[in-house]
Each structure stands twice: as structure tokens, then as C-alpha cells.
Amino acid sequence: MEEKDKQSRFEVTILPHLDAAYNLARWLTRNDHDAQDVVQDAFLRAFKFFGGFRGGNGRSWLLSIVRNTCYNWLEKNRRKELGTVFDEEIHLLEDTAATPEMRLSQNLDRELVRQVVAELPVEFREIIILRELEEMSYKEIAEIADIPIGTVMSRLARARKLLQESLTQRLAGGTK
Amino acid sequence: MNCNEAQELKHAYLDGELDLVRNVAFADHLKSCAACSRAHQDAQNLRSALRSEKLYFHPPPGLQKNILATLRAETADAPRPALLFPWHWFKLAGITAMVALLAWVVASGLKPSARPDQLTQEITSSHIRSLMANHLTDVASTDQHTVKPWFDGRVDFAPPVMDLADHGFPLIGGRLDYLQNRSVAALVYQRQKHFINLFIWPADAPANTGEQTTTRNGYNLIHWYQSGMTYWAVSDLNRSELQDFTQLIRGQTVPAPKP
Numbered sequence: 001m002e003e004k005d006k007q008s009r010f011e012v013t014i015l016p017h018l019d020a021a022y023n024l025a026r027w028l029t030r031n032d033h034d035a036q037d038v039v040q041d042a043f044l045r046a047f048k049f050f051g052g053f054r055g056g057n058g059r060s061w062l063l064s065i066v067r068n069t070c071y072n073w074l075e076k077n078r079r080k081e082l083g084t085v086f087d088e089e090i091h092l093l094e095d096t097a098a099t100p101e102m103r104l105s106q107n108l109d110r111e112l113v114r115q116v117v118a119e120l121p122v123e124f125r126e127i128i129i130l131r132e133l134e135e136m137s138y139k140e141i142a143e144i145a146d147i148p149i150g151t152v153m154s155r156l157a158r159a160r161k162l163l164q165e166s167l168t169q170r171l172a173g174g175t176k
Numbered sequence: 177m178n179c180n181e182a183q184e185l186k187h188a189y190l191d192g193e194l195d196l197v198r199n200v201a202f203a204d205h206l207k208s209c210a211a212c213s214r215a216h217q218d219a220q221n222l223r224s225a226l227r228s229e230k231l232y233f234h235p236p237p238g239l240q241k242n243i244l245a246t247l248r249a250e251t252a253d254a255p256r257p258a259l260l261f262p263w264h265w266f267k268l269a270g271i272t273a274m275v276a277l278l279a280w281v282v283a284s285g286l287k288p289s290a291r292p293d294q295l296t297q298e299i300t301s302s303h304i305r306s307l308m309a310n311h312l313t314d315v316a317s318t319d320q321h322t323v324k325p326w327f328d329g330r331v332d333f334a335p336p337v338m339d340l341a342d343h344g345f346p347l348i349g350g351r352l353d354y355l356q357n358r359s360v361a362a363l364v365y366q367r368q369k370h371f372i373n374l375f376i377w378p379a380d381a382p383a384n385t386g387e388q389t390t391t392r393n394g395y396n397l398i399h400w401y402q403s404g405m406t407y408w409a410v411s412d413l414n415r416s417e418l419q420d421f422t423q424l425i426r427g428q429t430v431p432a433p434k435p
Contacts, residue, residue: 039235153187
């Protein structure tokens with residue numbers, strides 16, 4: 001009976017966030033099949049730990065589990081994609097240099113944008129997905145990615161700069 | 177504010193994470209500085225490209241079903257000695273998922289009396305989801321003459337819509353919802369901090385009935401048939417106030433307005 005209750009509460013508070021879960025997993029694993037596996041696994045874990053969910057933001061709670069599951073998967077299957085984080089302090093200093101000559105048009109080719117996001121190192125990619133596609137606040141992102149808010153801000157700045165650079169490069173060169 | 181400061185705050189500004197004072201100072205700076213203003217425009221262009229629907233991956237249709245089957249198997253499968261051997265446990269989960277799916281297929285073929293119970297669950301879930309997903313209304317209006325025509329062409333019936341603000345139940349808006357494999361009208365009313373979803377769709381039989389009151393997961397549900405329509409009111413409001421509400425709806429629905 002109690003299990004049944006847990007199940008229906010879970011279906012009402014957590015299951016509606018399946019879209020967000022799949023979107024994040026799909027972006028982090030970069031393919032549909034693995035994203036589905038990861039999401040299934042994440043939901044199973046979420047269900048097991050559901051007793052520890054104290055209400056509040058179900059989407060953040062689920063996404064932090066999805067993110068961890070993705071990282072476990074990456075650790076196992078895409079080892080070399082991890083550990084590419086730059087020395088953020090140094091790059092942050094570079095970031096403050098204005099680059100007025102780069103302009104981005106109002107109607108950027110969405111497919112091109114999709115490509116450059118997919119090519120971002122995973123630590124930056126996840127911040128972009130959470131901030132721009134899920135529209136989460138710095139605080140929520142910090143909780144999901146388990147990093148300080150300051151790091152969220154520096155990674156976001158870095159990620160946007162990388163995106164802008166590769167976009168202008170592609171648009172100028174026409175090719176890679 | 178100078179350009180260096182603006183450069184440091186530009187992301188927080190774009191993301192709406194600045195406090196009011198610095199937000200105003202930044203906006204002022206943008207007005208007076210062409211370079212920063214261009215950079216901000218670029219950042220906004222990038223953002224709108226990122227937020228296009230094309231970049232959002234939606235789960236394939238079968239995924240939710242698979243997850244539900246796995247969870248149900250998990251619930252049904254109480255003793256779990258295989259916890260020590262996760263690889264066995266995954267196999268077991270797969271098998272029980274299949275068994276559960278089979279059982280479900282068989283059971284749904286039989287269709288016993290589980291139907292009304294399933295409907296109350298469906299309605300309660302719809303109600304909760306409407307409050308959670310920031311999607312309470314498709315058309316937000318307190319004006320019944322805006323809400324009622326909104327349903328034209330969206331559902332194949334005309335739901336009676338009335339504002340009960342004078343009685344302390346202001347109309348908040350309407351929403352299209354999906355219950356029992358059909359589109360239904362959901363009218364949203366408010367009582368202080370509580371929301372009421374009133375689901376309406378055509379009844380199979382044109383009979384009028386009295387009210388049936390149920391409780392599900394702490395929510396009160398009241399159901400009746402009237403003038404060829406099925407009504408379900410659901411809310412976390414206490415039962416007697418919800419009954420006041422349904423009395424008002426019923427009272428005002430019965431007599432067809434005569435000139």
C-alpha cells in the first residue's frame with residue numbers, strides 16, 4: 001500500500017519532467033540510444049531515492065540524478081571526453097577582453113548552432129543546456145552540477161565565448 | 177558604470193541575475209555605449225537561437241511507457257535479494273517488466289470495475305500537473321466571454337463557462353486537457369490560495385445525477401452529470417467549500433438562459 005502511494009506520488013511529481021531528463025541526457029551522451037538507457041537508469045535510481053525527496057523542485061532533483069547517471073556513463077564509455085575543463089581563472093581573465101568585431105546575426109542557422117553546442121566540452125555543454133534550454137537560475141544549476149555559483153558563472157561565460165567564436169569562425173569561413 | 181565593469185556583469189544582466197541597482201546601471205550603460213550594446217545584442221541573438229524548439233530533444237514516444245513498466249515491476253517486486261548482485265538485478269528487472277507488461281495487457285483486455293478508480297487518479301494527476309508545470313491555463317482571463325469562445329474549435333462541444341467572482345470563486349482561465357482518451361475542457365477557478373480545476377466533457381448518457389464526492393491523495397473530487405455533460409471538480413480546497421462551489425456551478429447551469 002505504501003509502495004503504491006510512493007509510486008503515484010512519484011508519477012505525479014517526478015515523471016512529468018521526463019522531457020527535461022531526456023533532453024539533458026541526449027545532449028550529454030550525444031546519441032538517442034544511450035540517452036534512453038541513461039534516462040531509464042536515472043528514473044530507477046530516482047525512484048529508489050524518492051524517499052529522500054523532501055518536496056520542492058522536482059525537476060532540479062531529477063536532473064541532478066540524470067546528470068550523475070550521465071557522468072557515470074561518460075566515465076565508463078567516453079573517458080577521454082571528461083577532464084577537459086580549462087583553467088577557468090586564466091580564461092576568465094581573457095574573457096574580459098571585448099571582441100567588438102564579431103557580430104552574430106539575428107537569424108542564426110539553428111542547425112549550425114546545434115552543431116557548435118554539441119562540440120562544446122561536456123562541462124560547458126551542460127551549463128548551456130541547463131541555462132538556455134531549461135532556463136534554470138544560477139542557483140539551480142549550481143545545485144544540479146554540484147559546483148559553486150561562481151563556477152557556474154565562469155563556465156557560462158566561457159561557454160558563451162566558445163560558442164560565439166566557433167559560430168563566427170564557421171560563418172566567416174563557410175567551412176570548418 | 178564603465179565598459180570593464182559592464183563586461184564583467186554582462187552575463188548576469190542577460191540572465192536576470194543582477195540586483196535592481198546594478199541592473200538599472202547596466203541598462204543605462206547600454207544606452208550610452210554602442211560597443212557594449214552591440215555585444216549585448218549578439219548575446220541575445222545567440223540566446224534566441226539556442227532557445228529555438230529545434231535544439232530541444234524530446235523523448236521517443238515509447239520511453240515513458242518503458243519507465244512506467246520498470247517502476248511498476250519495481251513496486252510489485254517486493255523482496256529483492258538480488259540487490260547484492262546488481263547485474264542479476266537488472267536482468268530480473270527486465271523480466272519482471274515484461275511480466276508486468278503482459279499482466280497489464282491481459283488485465284486491460286478484461287476491463288473489470290477498475291475504471292472509475294483509474295479516472296479519479298487520472299483527474300487528480302491532471303490537476304496536480306496543471307499546478308506544477310506552470311501550465312495552469314492556456315487562456316488566462318477572468319472574463320467568461322473570452323474563455324468560452326476560446327474553446328471553439330479546440331473541443332467539439334461548448335462548455336458552460338461562468339465567472340463566480342461575486343461568490344468568492346473568481347475564474348482564472350481555461351485550458352485544454354486530455355482525459356479518457358479525449359480532449360476535455362478544464363476551467364480554472366481560485367478560492368484564496370487554492371485552485372480548482374473543473375473538467376467538463378460530453379456525457380455518454382444525458383441523465384442528470386447527484387454529486388459523488390471522493391478523496392484522492394488528499395485532494396477532494398466532486399463528480400456529477402448534468403445537461404448532457406460530465407463534470408469533475410478537483411481541488412485541495414476543503415470538502416465543504418468545494419461543495420459550495422459545485423452548488424454554484426450546478427445552480428447556474430441548470431436553467432437555460434431565457435430572454
